[in-house]
Amino acid sequence: MSPRHFVLAACIAITFAAVPAARAASTGELLGPGVISTGLQETSAALSPDGQTLYFMRSDFAEADDTIMVSRRSGGFWSMPQVATFSGRWHDSEPTLAPNGNRLYFVSNRPVRAGAAPLMAEMSGHPFPGTNLWYVERLARGWSAPVHVEGALNDGAMIYNPSVAANGDIYFSAHRADSGKAYQIYVAHPQGDGYAAPVRQELGDIGVNRMDPAVDPAGRFLLYAGNEGDALGSADIYIVFRQPDGRWSKPEHLGGDVNSRMLENAPSLGPAFGELYVSSGRRDEMHFPKSRDDADSLRRRLQSPLNGSRNLWRFDISDVLRAHDIAR
Template sequence: MSPRNLVLAACVAATLATQAATAGELFGPGVISTGLQETSAALTPDGNTVYFMRSDFAEADDTILVSHRAAGRWSTPQVAAFSGQWHDSEPTLSPDGQRLYFVSNRPPHPDGAPVTATMNGRSFPGTNLWYVARQPNGGWGAPLHVDGALNDGAMIYNPSVAANGDIYFSAHREDSGKAYQIYVARDHGHATPERLALGDLANNRMDPAVDPLGRFLLYAGNEGDALGSADIYIVFRQPDGGWGKPEHLGGDVNSRTLENAPSLGPVFGELYVASARRDDVHFPKPRDDAAALQRRLQSPLNGSRNLWRFDISPLLRAHGITPAANAATAHPASAKKPA
């Protein structure tokens, strides 16, 4: 095959892989995914513990929960030891499982005021970045505020941590334009944040999920071809250290409802997404009695956001990404390369 045809074949394979994705499955139906709002799955490296956020429909009351898997079943979620008093959300684990990052409106300093944000004349609970560290007994230490320019503002969301300590997050900052954009803060979040060059600042970009080796990044947004109010996109690291053109994830990952808060599981290609997809209602429907109506309206697929699991390994392999890549050569991110 000629070099030109090889290139064409590779492009076709990548396109097909982008379109093909294993059918999604509802994660922990009735236990983790319920008739409330669940987002931001963070699984431990062994895959047997998951942290996630649960809230009301208005997302005025966010709390981080934890569930454990034993004998193939997830336990009834409990409030995480470090959560339950403040507006805590969007947990994420470092790749080694030794730190759990989250955002919160809790006061950054003892006896201080809770973090408050203002946008378009409206005030609401703000967010700063915090983390808890794994203790020798297997539990978590006290929450620690990440001091530095990353927390200069009050609107930081969905942190994601690479193996080298770079922290990716979405925020509304002075250089964000009117929408939210994605940033990276190196040195475990202590360095000055750098905005990722992903395209037109008129497009909203949220909720990054970075490959531990920095080879690709997933996020929620709308690049002009979203099926719903927000879809999941992927960008791949380029040889010069920058990022390629965002690609819309096809297959079943995106729907005509809201998809956001992507996160990567411990299995290669395992993707968790929060989605508001619901069961279709057709009329005339079988006549409900009060009990049947209550069950249906409180079921996971009632239009609330739930956690869904997908497999994007075919897409990653089509782009030359494998689980056995060498971290020393596969992670091009550094402070001297483009964000």
């Protein structure tokens, strides 16, 4: 497990006081129970523009073995996920599609140069699999071979959860020289054949951990995971809006059912207006005494999607967006 995952799992400061929040979102829907969302860890949903193909990450509880999966929807049902053609050998995670669906970005510890050792990083003397940003291009026959993104964007080997705007801007979370002790959110603007040096986004106190950005394709708003002091759990989902001067607004804690007293992270936007996907560790409540288990009933419950593993959930935040004069 990388220091990033320790940060996500740690109990930061759980606050139960009433706090201002963005307007309530609709009740969540567990995505593909038993097929997409299982007793393993599923995070980082990436939907194709037509909403019929889903890429996501599946891993063990420690997230030591991450793989990118793909499933297709037909007749309202998701197919049994398969390993994506470009994944399955390395520590691959956090897929995201460009708005037009023709390029898929992900992070990986695969060697930057053929024949080299897998990428490693280190924080506080603790080595762990590093991550650089890669992408694959859509071809007539499927996806291309993975391409490494060159330049300062990949400095430090600790880049996570890319998200791409329609103008080519890439948002991501990372631990870099100007991140302080926590992770922060950055943007890299296209420049020539590559990208300019990443710029840290000013979202408040740099001592606060902020991760997993999901940018509106038009750049009007940005969602991320963190704890601005009013999170219900160790990390919740927040939203900021672009102001006339180009700066981001004060972070708003998403209300309704998006956040819980469990960990929420890895937000992503679906193709429909207000469609939000979130990874959540929410689980069935336990009440004691329970009906006495036998071996089979215990196994079924412990292996079910709502066993405390992270799953993919779908929400509707269209009311939140309309309240900020975003209609489409």
